[in-house]
Amino acid sequence: xxxxxxxxxxxxxxxxxxxxxxxxxxxxxxxxxxxxxxxxxxxxxxxxxxxxxxxxxxxxxxxxxxxxxxxxxxxxxxxxxxxxxxxxxxxxxxxxxxxxxxxxxxxxxxxx
Numbered sequence: 001x002x003x004x005x006x007x008x009x010x011x012x013x014x015x016x017x018x019x020x021x022x023x024x025x026x027x028x029x030x031x032x033x034x035x036x037x038x039x040x041x042x043x044x045x046x047x048x049x050x051x052x053x054x055x056x057x058x059x060x061x062x063x064x065x066x067x068x069x070x071x072x073x074x075x076x077x078x079x080x081x082x083x084x085x086x087x088x089x090x091x092x093x094x095x096x097x098x099x100x101x102x103x104x105x106x107x108x109x110x111x112x
Contacts, residue, residue, distance in 0.1 A: 006071045013082050019090065037084050037097070038104055043077040045108040
């Protein structure tokens with residue numbers, strides 16, 4: 001495997017970001033956003049998992065890949081968190097979303 005490149009992903013999220021990202025298809029758009037909203041909980045779980053696995057890994061290349069993967073996930077996490085903040089500020093039913101997000105975070109913590 002080639003060395004994993006840790007990419008900087010700096011997306012612009014304007015205040016008027018169009019949430020219907022698939023033109024003319026709100027159902028698909030909101031499905032994609034809903035899936036995306038879970039990622040700031042998945043990514044820290046993956047990082048914790050790699051950190052735990054590092055204690056058992058013996059191959060230096062595998063260890064390096066695990067470290068690089070974790071760094072990449074940290075960058076993904078920051079970008080997905082930004083998008084979630086926009087969705088929260090624009091959602092009138094945020095309390096319902098907050099309960100779902102709390103449950104997802106709790107599940108991923110339990111998985112660790």
